[in-house]
Amino acid sequence: xxxxxxxxxxxxxxxxxxxxxxxxxxxxxxxxxxxxxxxxxxxxxxxxxxxxxxxxxxxxxxxxxxxxxxxxxxxxxxxxxxxxxxxxxxxxxxxxxxxxxxxxxxxxxxxxxxxxxxxxxxxxxxxxxxxxxxxxxxxxxxxxxxxxxxxxxxxxxxxxxxxxxxxxxxxxxxxxxxxxxxxxxxxxxxxxxxxxxxxxxxxxxxxxxxxxxxxxxxxxxxxxxxxxxxxxxxxxxxxxxxxxxxxxxxxxxxxxxxxxxxxxxxxxxxxxxxxxxxxxxxxxxxxxxxxxxxxxxxxxxxxxxxxxxxxxx
Numbered sequence: 001x002x003x004x005x006x007x008x009x010x011x012x013x014x015x016x017x018x019x020x021x022x023x024x025x026x027x028x029x030x031x032x033x034x035x036x037x038x039x040x041x042x043x044x045x046x047x048x049x050x051x052x053x054x055x056x057x058x059x060x061x062x063x064x065x066x067x068x069x070x071x072x073x074x075x076x077x078x079x080x081x082x083x084x085x086x087x088x089x090x091x092x093x094x095x096x097x098x099x100x101x102x103x104x105x106x107x108x109x110x111x112x113x114x115x116x117x118x119x120x121x122x123x124x125x126x127x128x129x130x131x132x133x134x135x136x137x138x139x140x141x142x143x144x145x146x147x148x149x150x151x152x153x154x155x156x157x158x159x160x161x162x163x164x165x166x167x168x169x170x171x172x173x174x175x176x177x178x179x180x181x182x183x184x185x186x187x188x189x190x191x192x193x194x195x196x197x198x199x200x201x202x203x204x205x206x207x208x209x210x211x212x213x214x215x216x217x218x219x220x221x222x223x224x225x226x227x228x229x230x231x232x233x234x235x236x237x238x239x240x241x242x243x244x245x246x247x248x249x250x251x252x253x254x255x256x257x258x259x260x261x262x263x264x265x266x267x268x269x270x271x272x273x274x275x276x277x278x279x280x281x282x283x284x285x286x287x288x289x290x291x292x293x294x295x296x297x298x299x300x301x302x303x304x305x306x307x308x309x310x311x312x313x
Contacts (some may be wrong), residue, residue, distance in 0.1 A: 053160065091152055095145035103137040106144060110230050112196045125223035132224045139227050143234060145240040147188075151181055152236075179245050198286065219296045236279060244297065251305045261302055268298060 099106060127133050154177045163171055167248050204219060254260045269291075276290035 073247035080160065084160060088149055088152060088156065089120060092120065092145050092149045096141045099144040100134055100137060106140045107137070107227075110140070110192070110196075110227070113192055114200055125221045125226060129224075132222070134228045136224050139224075143231050150184075154181060165208055169208045170273075176245070179248070180242055183241040184238055187241040188210065188234065191233055192235045195237075196230065199233075202286065211253075231299060238273070240279070248301050248305075249299055254305075272298070 111123060128137075129135075158174060158177055160172065165173065251260075272291055272294035273287070276287045276294065279290065
Protein backbone atom coordinates (compact mmCIF):
# COMPACT_ATOMS: atom_id res chain seq x y z
CA UNK A 1 0.00 0.00 0.00
CA UNK A 2 2.87 2.40 0.72
CA UNK A 3 4.01 2.22 -2.93
CA UNK A 4 0.57 2.97 -4.47
CA UNK A 5 -0.03 6.35 -6.07
CA UNK A 6 -3.18 8.43 -5.57
CA UNK A 7 -4.65 7.37 -8.93
CA UNK A 8 -4.09 3.67 -8.22
CA UNK A 9 -5.66 4.06 -4.78
CA UNK A 10 -8.84 5.62 -6.28
CA UNK A 11 -9.18 2.82 -8.90
CA UNK A 12 -8.81 0.20 -6.17
CA UNK A 13 -11.49 1.86 -4.04
CA UNK A 14 -13.91 2.02 -7.02
CA UNK A 15 -13.38 -1.66 -7.76
CA UNK A 16 -14.13 -2.50 -4.13
CA UNK A 17 -17.27 -0.36 -4.32
CA UNK A 18 -18.58 -2.12 -7.41
CA UNK A 19 -17.85 -5.47 -5.86
CA UNK A 20 -19.31 -4.92 -2.37
CA UNK A 21 -21.86 -2.08 -2.94
CA UNK A 22 -22.71 0.69 -0.40
CA UNK A 23 -21.56 3.52 -2.70
CA UNK A 24 -22.13 6.56 -0.35
CA UNK A 25 -20.02 5.11 2.43
CA UNK A 26 -17.23 4.24 0.04
CA UNK A 27 -17.22 7.75 -1.39
CA UNK A 28 -16.81 9.18 2.10
CA UNK A 29 -13.95 6.77 2.68
CA UNK A 30 -12.31 7.90 -0.56
CA UNK A 31 -12.61 11.55 0.48
CA UNK A 32 -11.05 10.83 3.88
CA UNK A 33 -8.24 8.86 2.27
CA UNK A 34 -7.50 11.72 -0.13
CA UNK A 35 -7.42 14.24 2.76
CA UNK A 36 -5.09 12.05 4.82
CA UNK A 37 -2.82 11.56 1.81
CA UNK A 38 -2.61 15.33 1.22
CA UNK A 39 -1.87 16.01 4.91
CA UNK A 40 0.92 13.44 5.03
CA UNK A 41 2.39 14.81 1.79
CA UNK A 42 2.28 18.35 3.18
CA UNK A 43 4.06 17.29 6.39
CA UNK A 44 6.83 15.59 4.42
CA UNK A 45 7.30 18.72 2.32
CA UNK A 46 7.58 20.89 5.45
CA UNK A 47 10.21 18.57 6.92
CA UNK A 48 12.26 18.75 3.73
CA UNK A 49 12.10 22.55 3.75
CA UNK A 50 13.25 22.71 7.37
CA UNK A 51 16.23 20.44 6.76
CA UNK A 52 17.28 20.15 3.10
CA UNK A 53 20.26 17.99 4.06
CA UNK A 54 19.19 15.29 6.60
CA UNK A 55 22.81 14.20 7.22
CA UNK A 56 23.73 17.65 8.61
CA UNK A 57 22.66 18.53 12.13
CA UNK A 58 20.44 21.59 12.37
CA UNK A 59 22.43 23.75 14.80
CA UNK A 60 24.03 27.14 15.16
CA UNK A 61 27.34 25.85 13.80
CA UNK A 62 26.02 26.30 10.25
CA UNK A 63 25.06 29.72 8.83
CA UNK A 64 21.59 30.94 9.64
CA UNK A 65 20.66 31.24 5.98
CA UNK A 66 21.45 27.58 5.29
CA UNK A 67 17.98 26.54 6.37
CA UNK A 68 15.15 28.80 7.49
CA UNK A 69 15.28 28.81 11.28
CA UNK A 70 12.08 29.98 12.82
CA UNK A 71 11.89 32.99 15.05
CA UNK A 72 11.63 30.94 18.24
CA UNK A 73 14.90 29.05 17.63
CA UNK A 74 16.78 32.23 16.71
CA UNK A 75 15.58 33.96 19.89
CA UNK A 76 16.59 30.90 21.88
CA UNK A 77 20.17 30.99 20.54
CA UNK A 78 20.48 34.74 21.05
CA UNK A 79 19.19 34.38 24.59
CA UNK A 80 21.77 31.70 25.33
CA UNK A 81 24.56 33.92 23.96
CA UNK A 82 23.32 36.82 26.08
CA UNK A 83 23.22 34.69 29.23
CA UNK A 84 26.74 33.39 28.65
CA UNK A 85 28.06 36.91 28.06
CA UNK A 86 26.39 38.05 31.29
CA UNK A 87 28.03 35.17 33.15
CA UNK A 88 31.44 36.15 31.72
CA UNK A 89 30.93 39.81 32.63
CA UNK A 90 29.90 38.95 36.19
CA UNK A 91 32.85 36.55 36.47
CA UNK A 92 35.24 39.27 35.33
CA UNK A 93 33.85 41.78 37.85
CA UNK A 94 34.01 39.29 40.73
CA UNK A 95 37.53 38.21 39.76
CA UNK A 96 38.65 41.85 39.60
CA UNK A 97 37.16 42.62 43.01
CA UNK A 98 38.74 39.55 44.63
CA UNK A 99 42.08 40.29 42.94
CA UNK A 100 42.03 43.84 44.22
CA UNK A 101 41.35 42.55 47.73
CA UNK A 102 44.58 40.48 47.47
CA UNK A 103 46.49 43.23 45.66
CA UNK A 104 49.60 43.08 47.85
CA UNK A 105 49.86 39.32 47.31
CA UNK A 106 49.63 39.73 43.55
CA UNK A 107 52.30 42.43 43.60
CA UNK A 108 54.57 40.16 45.63
CA UNK A 109 54.04 37.27 43.20
CA UNK A 110 54.95 39.47 40.24
CA UNK A 111 58.20 40.47 42.03
CA UNK A 112 58.98 37.08 43.53
CA UNK A 113 61.57 36.04 40.94
CA UNK A 114 63.39 39.36 41.35
CA UNK A 115 63.50 39.02 45.13
CA UNK A 116 64.92 35.50 44.95
CA UNK A 117 67.69 36.15 42.44
CA UNK A 118 68.66 39.68 43.40
CA UNK A 119 72.02 40.28 45.10
CA UNK A 120 70.57 43.20 47.02
CA UNK A 121 68.73 42.82 50.30
CA UNK A 122 65.51 44.18 48.81
CA UNK A 123 64.02 45.55 45.60
CA UNK A 124 62.16 48.81 45.84
CA UNK A 125 60.20 51.04 43.48
CA UNK A 126 59.14 54.66 43.61
CA UNK A 127 55.85 56.39 42.88
CA UNK A 128 55.79 60.01 41.67
CA UNK A 129 52.03 60.46 41.42
CA UNK A 130 49.46 60.45 44.20
CA UNK A 131 47.22 57.99 42.32
CA UNK A 132 50.02 55.83 40.89
CA UNK A 133 49.93 53.11 43.54
CA UNK A 134 46.15 52.72 43.28
CA UNK A 135 46.38 52.61 39.47
CA UNK A 136 49.03 49.91 39.75
CA UNK A 137 46.77 47.76 41.90
CA UNK A 138 43.94 48.26 39.41
CA UNK A 139 46.19 47.06 36.60
CA UNK A 140 47.12 43.92 38.49
CA UNK A 141 43.46 43.20 39.23
CA UNK A 142 42.63 43.76 35.55
CA UNK A 143 45.37 41.36 34.46
CA UNK A 144 44.27 38.60 36.83
CA UNK A 145 40.57 38.94 35.98
CA UNK A 146 41.29 38.89 32.24
CA UNK A 147 43.36 35.73 32.52
CA UNK A 148 40.63 33.95 34.49
CA UNK A 149 37.93 35.03 32.03
CA UNK A 150 40.09 33.79 29.17
CA UNK A 151 39.76 30.23 30.54
CA UNK A 152 36.02 30.67 31.17
CA UNK A 153 35.55 32.00 27.64
CA UNK A 154 37.14 28.88 26.19
CA UNK A 155 34.84 26.72 28.33
CA UNK A 156 31.66 28.57 27.33
CA UNK A 157 32.68 28.54 23.69
CA UNK A 158 33.04 24.76 23.81
CA UNK A 159 29.76 24.27 25.68
CA UNK A 160 27.85 26.49 23.24
CA UNK A 161 29.09 24.80 20.08
CA UNK A 162 29.44 21.29 21.52
CA UNK A 163 25.82 20.06 21.13
CA UNK A 164 25.82 20.95 17.43
CA UNK A 165 29.06 19.23 16.50
CA UNK A 166 29.84 15.71 15.44
CA UNK A 167 31.94 13.63 17.81
CA UNK A 168 35.17 14.07 15.83
CA UNK A 169 34.58 17.83 15.51
CA UNK A 170 33.94 18.11 19.24
CA UNK A 171 37.17 16.21 20.01
CA UNK A 172 39.20 18.45 17.68
CA UNK A 173 37.82 21.63 19.26
CA UNK A 174 38.25 20.27 22.79
CA UNK A 175 41.86 19.25 22.16
CA UNK A 176 42.63 22.62 20.59
CA UNK A 177 41.28 24.55 23.58
CA UNK A 178 43.02 22.20 26.01
CA UNK A 179 46.37 22.68 24.25
CA UNK A 180 45.86 26.44 24.14
CA UNK A 181 45.21 26.70 27.87
CA UNK A 182 48.05 24.33 28.85
CA UNK A 183 50.62 26.06 26.66
CA UNK A 184 49.48 29.47 27.87
CA UNK A 185 49.92 28.39 31.51
CA UNK A 186 53.34 26.95 30.68
CA UNK A 187 54.43 30.21 29.01
CA UNK A 188 53.12 32.18 32.01
CA UNK A 189 55.19 29.99 34.33
CA UNK A 190 58.37 30.55 32.29
CA UNK A 191 57.65 34.27 32.18
CA UNK A 192 57.55 34.58 35.96
CA UNK A 193 60.38 32.13 36.52
CA UNK A 194 62.96 33.17 33.93
CA UNK A 195 61.97 35.85 31.38
CA UNK A 196 61.23 38.70 33.80
CA UNK A 197 64.38 37.92 35.72
CA UNK A 198 66.54 37.92 32.57
CA UNK A 199 65.07 41.21 31.35
CA UNK A 200 65.51 42.81 34.75
CA UNK A 201 69.18 41.97 35.18
CA UNK A 202 69.96 42.76 31.57
CA UNK A 203 68.73 46.35 31.85
CA UNK A 204 70.33 46.77 35.28
CA UNK A 205 73.69 45.75 33.81
CA UNK A 206 73.97 49.19 32.17
CA UNK A 207 73.90 50.77 35.62
CA UNK A 208 76.81 48.64 36.88
CA UNK A 209 79.06 49.52 33.94
CA UNK A 210 78.81 53.24 34.78
CA UNK A 211 79.87 53.08 38.43
CA UNK A 212 83.54 53.98 37.89
CA UNK A 213 82.83 56.74 35.37
CA UNK A 214 82.42 60.48 36.02
CA UNK A 215 78.69 60.24 35.21
CA UNK A 216 76.97 57.68 37.40
CA UNK A 217 73.59 56.28 36.40
CA UNK A 218 71.43 54.89 39.13
CA UNK A 219 68.17 53.13 38.44
CA UNK A 220 65.05 53.79 40.48
CA UNK A 221 62.14 51.97 38.97
CA UNK A 222 58.60 53.28 39.01
CA UNK A 223 56.08 50.73 40.15
CA UNK A 224 53.54 51.80 37.55
CA UNK A 225 55.97 51.34 34.67
CA UNK A 226 57.12 47.95 35.95
CA UNK A 227 53.54 46.66 36.18
CA UNK A 228 52.80 47.99 32.68
CA UNK A 229 55.88 46.16 31.40
CA UNK A 230 54.79 42.99 33.24
CA UNK A 231 51.28 43.14 31.70
CA UNK A 232 52.73 43.64 28.23
CA UNK A 233 54.97 40.61 28.66
CA UNK A 234 52.01 38.51 29.87
CA UNK A 235 49.92 39.32 26.82
CA UNK A 236 52.93 38.76 24.58
CA UNK A 237 53.39 35.29 26.08
CA UNK A 238 49.70 34.62 25.50
CA UNK A 239 50.00 35.54 21.81
CA UNK A 240 53.16 33.48 21.31
CA UNK A 241 51.64 30.43 22.99
CA UNK A 242 48.57 30.58 20.75
CA UNK A 243 50.78 30.95 17.68
CA UNK A 244 52.66 27.83 18.76
CA UNK A 245 49.40 25.87 19.15
CA UNK A 246 48.15 26.97 15.73
CA UNK A 247 51.48 26.08 14.18
CA UNK A 248 51.38 22.59 15.70
CA UNK A 249 47.85 22.05 14.37
CA UNK A 250 48.98 23.27 10.97
CA UNK A 251 51.81 20.74 11.00
CA UNK A 252 49.35 17.97 11.82
CA UNK A 253 47.16 18.95 8.85
CA UNK A 254 50.07 18.81 6.37
CA UNK A 255 50.06 15.50 4.52
CA UNK A 256 53.66 15.30 3.34
CA UNK A 257 55.48 16.60 6.40
CA UNK A 258 58.96 15.60 5.25
CA UNK A 259 58.78 17.59 2.02
CA UNK A 260 57.21 20.50 3.90
CA UNK A 261 60.04 20.55 6.42
CA UNK A 262 62.63 20.48 3.63
CA UNK A 263 60.94 23.25 1.64
CA UNK A 264 59.98 25.71 4.39
CA UNK A 265 62.63 25.06 7.01
CA UNK A 266 64.61 28.20 6.14
CA UNK A 267 61.45 30.33 6.19
CA UNK A 268 60.51 29.01 9.62
CA UNK A 269 63.95 29.73 11.06
CA UNK A 270 63.94 33.27 9.66
CA UNK A 271 60.51 33.87 11.21
CA UNK A 272 61.83 32.51 14.52
CA UNK A 273 64.77 34.90 14.36
CA UNK A 274 62.49 37.88 13.66
CA UNK A 275 60.20 36.90 16.54
CA UNK A 276 63.16 36.51 18.91
CA UNK A 277 64.46 39.93 17.88
CA UNK A 278 61.10 41.59 18.55
CA UNK A 279 60.42 39.82 21.84
CA UNK A 280 63.75 39.70 23.64
CA UNK A 281 65.81 42.64 24.97
CA UNK A 282 68.41 44.12 22.59
CA UNK A 283 70.93 41.47 23.55
CA UNK A 284 72.54 38.96 21.19
CA UNK A 285 72.67 36.20 23.80
CA UNK A 286 68.94 36.50 24.58
CA UNK A 287 68.08 36.40 20.89
CA UNK A 288 70.24 33.33 20.30
CA UNK A 289 68.77 31.61 23.36
CA UNK A 290 65.17 32.22 22.27
CA UNK A 291 66.00 31.19 18.69
CA UNK A 292 67.47 27.98 20.06
CA UNK A 293 64.30 27.32 22.08
CA UNK A 294 62.07 27.96 19.04
CA UNK A 295 64.22 25.65 16.93
CA UNK A 296 64.06 22.84 19.49
CA UNK A 297 60.27 23.20 19.75
CA UNK A 298 59.91 23.24 15.97
CA UNK A 299 61.96 20.09 15.49
CA UNK A 300 60.23 18.41 18.42
CA UNK A 301 56.76 19.15 17.05
CA UNK A 302 57.81 18.01 13.61
CA UNK A 303 59.16 14.71 14.93
CA UNK A 304 56.00 14.09 16.98
CA UNK A 305 53.66 14.76 14.04
CA UNK A 306 55.67 12.51 11.69
CA UNK A 307 55.79 9.76 14.32
CA UNK A 308 52.03 9.98 14.93
CA UNK A 309 51.28 9.79 11.22
CA UNK A 310 53.50 6.72 10.74
CA UNK A 311 52.05 5.10 13.85
CA UNK A 312 48.47 5.57 12.59
CA UNK A 313 49.40 4.02 9.24
